[in-house]
Amino acid sequence: MTESARSVSEEQRRYNPAEIEPRWQARWDADDRLYAAEGHDSGKPKFYCLEMLPYPSGQLHMGHVRNYAIGDALARFMWMRGYNVLHPMGWDAFGLPAENAALKNNTPPREWTLGNIAAMRKQMQRMGLSYDWATEVTTCLPDYYRWNQWFFVKMYEKGLAYRKKSKVNWCPECQTVLANEQVIDGKCWRHEDTIVEQRDLTQWFLRITKYADELLSELVKLDGWPEKVRTMQRNWIGRSDGTLVDFAVEGGAEKITVFTTRVDTIFGATSVQLAPEHAVAKSFAATDAVLAGQIDEMLAQQKAAREAGDLGAIEKHGVNTGCFAVNPYNGEKVPIWVANYILADYGTGAIMSVPAHDERDFEFAQKYGLAVRRVIVPKAGTEEPLPFTGEDDAVLADSGQWTGKSCVDAQHEMATFAAEHGFGSATVTYRLKDWGVSRQRYWGTPIPMVYCERGHAGVEPGGVVALPESALPVVLPAQVEITQQGGSPLGRVPDFVNTTCPVCGGSALRETDTMDTFVDSSWYFYRYTDAKDAAAPFDSDKANYWFPIDQYIGGVEHAILHLIYSRFWTKVMRDLGLIRNDEPAARLFTQGMVIKDGAKMSKSKGNVVSPDLMIERYGADATRMYALFAAPPDRDLEWQEDGVAGISRFLGRVYRLTLKYGVMPAAGSETDAAAEAALLRTLHQTIAKITEDFSGRWHFNTCIAAIMILVNEIAAAEPLMEAGKISSTVTAEVFRNLTLMLAPFAPFLAAELWEVTGGKGAVFRVAWPVANAELAREAEVEIPVQSNGKLVTVIKVPVGSDQATIQAAALADAKVASRIEGKTVAKVIVVPGKLVNIVVK
RNA sequence: GCCCGGAUGGUGAAAUCGGCAGACACAGCGGACUUAAAAUCCGCAGACCUUAACCGGUCGUGGGGGUUCAAGUCCCCCUCCGGGCACCA
Secondary structure, eight states, X not given: OOHHHHTOOTGGXXXXXXXXXXXXXXXXXXXXXTTOOOOGGGSSOEEEEEEOOOOOOSSOOHHHHHHHHHHHHHHHHHHHTTOEEEOOOEEOOOSHHHHHHHHHHOOOHHHHHHHHHHHHHHHHHHTTOOOOGGGOEETTSHHHHHHHHHHHXXXXXXXXXXXXXXXXXXXXXXXXXXXXXXXXXTEESSOTTOBOEEEEEEEEEEOGGGGHHHHHHGGGGOTBSOHHHHHHHHHHHOOEEEEEEEEEETTSXXXXXXXXXOGGGGGGOOEEEEOTTOHHHHHHHHTOHHHHHHHHHHHHHHHHHHHHTOGGGSOOOEEEEEEEEEOTTTOOEEEEEEETTSOTTSTTSEEEEOGGGOHHHHHHHHHHTOOOOOOEEETTOOOOOSSOOXXXXXXXXXXXXXXXXXXXXXXXXXXXXXXXXXXXXXXXEOSOOOEEOEESOSSSOBOOEEEESSOBTTBOTTEEEEOOGGGOOOOOOSOOOOOSSXXXXXXXXXXXXXXXXXXXXXXXEEOOOEEOHHHHTTTXXXXXXXXXXXXXXXXXXXXXXXXXXXEEEEEGGGTTTHHHHHHHHHHHHHHTTSOOOSSSBSBEEEEOOEEETTEEOOTTTTOOOOHHHHHHHHOHHHHHHHHHHSSOTTSOEEOOHHHXXXXXXXXXXXXXXXXXXXXXXXXXXXXXXXXHHHHHHHHHHHHHHHHHHHHTTOOHHHHHHHHHHXXXXXXXXXXHHHTTOSOHHXXXXXHHHHHHHHTTTOHHHHHHHHHHTTOOSOGGGSOOOOOOHHHHOOSEEEEEEEETTEEEEEEEEETTOOHHHHHHHHHHOHHHHHHHTTSOEEEEEEETTTEEEEEEO
């Protein structure tokens, strides 16, 4: 470096991200190995860092920016820590918006989607995100979705995919069926104002309930997941342990099976309540026109309430059928009612009503004057008002041979008794329902099934035939007219629909529904490990090396959609022998929302801030760094443009100082050893803080604050550096490590400064600095001195001073002396290194 | 109704184990530089009382109580905000 390099003009020292960032971006884009992961044999520990893949809407929003800024900082940090990092990105590219866009602008969905992907990929590159684009996954392309079809067939063969007619959720806006997980408060997850209708349709389902128990029990092992997400999944799965009990219908061959979690209260049952849809209710109605009318009225009322979006508003009511059921435990006859609050699709659609020990039953019994019979009493013998629902420290009364038993013991014994006498059994009920995956839409994965028209051995006419692997992929036809008329668009493409049966060669019709797009995102992260595989969804050895994902980062809105489906898919793949891991991700992080003026950014509120605009004004580094600085990552972040400007100013300071003193420091004869030690002390304290934070708390806001403190201190030492009082060894160490610490947060600037200060190679592959505890150590520590808990003064003592020394120093202080003068010192509390509190009277 | 979060200056926030509340920023105010402005740099800054000023004092982490030498942090009760589940038997 020559003297001329030192005399760079002020103008050249001005931080100009608009010049620096595109220059580096071009260099990075040209190097397709820059962010590539290494193989199993790299000798390094692996780290799979993953952010949830976006829907290619065509525009990154601030939520994406925040999500990717977090993941990118982590990936770069782990590279610098010597890990073999997999950091991929892809596109959740099927879905309804492409069809809507097609309707609106007459652009084919594929063209629209691929155009959006290209635009968003460019935005991501502009952000400086460290993705390995060689492993990019695009779910709407046949080389990906063919494996959706392959999995579907495998699941069909295993009985995990099946077709049935049932009540399903229909969104009139989407013109398709939705899964239960996609219905929120009776409304569509994509159309918050659209009430979901119930329709009877034949649909394909995936048997997620087969894994309900494992999905639930393994939640306790996911200690790297937020408790909130685990709780939400636990609630969603909704396991309920209970007993099935058969009540014989008096004077008929029918029986009513009820589900109860409190079989111990069954001697207090004074009626049986049926859902209006219940088969026994229907059979009574067949011979009772009045009852039939009342049941129809209930169903009509439910339908109306659902359409009004307010199911909770229906008042509970019921009708007495006039028939009786027999309680198998005591032979007692109880009336059978039909009630509008009994859910047909939970448990068995029938309950026993025990008014004395259930709040709802009590309320219902009061309304209709049904008998209330107490059969549970507190162990303590105290009189509890009814309804008494407690089961701990309570025992049975007037309950035959179980009288005096504890509730919990009785529940087990009575279930066993039922099983022994053939009228019931212990059982488990889940709220979770099988995953309905059929969609009456075009832009999705075709379901790889045909219906053989004539039928053949084992398949009746019109029966289901799964396509063999050789017939895959079933490619989505390109020329499809998208209209708003009902039914699957593929059904209007004769070339697609009409095919031949792969078994008998006769004519066959294709399934015209496509798969829920949540299928695509249920296993995409496995594909990243082997994105170009044409013979399999992925190579098992590769997946077993990389899985589980070490850190998954995304929004909490997927807590029960994507995150439960992908856990299910992982378990299915494990049982197919493709992978060894039971769970997809060891650690999950859900970042907070980005808000503006106190509200979530949305077009309708007009408070959307465009990342492009921020990058244009302040650069990608400042935009990303602000997203990490303004709040800890798990909290909501209020976007304030002035804050971005502040970060930009800060980066400008770093740039100016580094160019001035980091490139070629001024030479001087006498150095200031104390000032040098102080600089190095702050430097090493900063390294220690950031290193520790990355491995645990992820409070990047305080990491960046720590870097600011270091830079403020460097700036304060500017006169000393100018005068040559800080040796070049020290400035070199300070600026080198400052640059390395900036690399995860502001990669463009770090790359630039690394190069201009003579660093070799990519700054992201340089070893992360190691804090030197000796250099970081403070010589003295400030100890606040309190009197009765109120601050009096602050004294300085050498680090490591013992209690006696600190106490002596505190009592020797003039301010302290005047404060305690004339008072009695009752006690002196000394916490070494922390504080002194003198208790006086 | 049940289950999770959260509430700290004008604003975003910090205080990781019970030990100086408000680090670091933003906005603001004052100053330097400049013909001027921008940019940059330096300084002030929780509220209230007192003072000419310094000094000094009181209050202060949603509200009320408690434990403790000491509470934003622990315990009890309550309010408000956000999220999840909910005629689930």
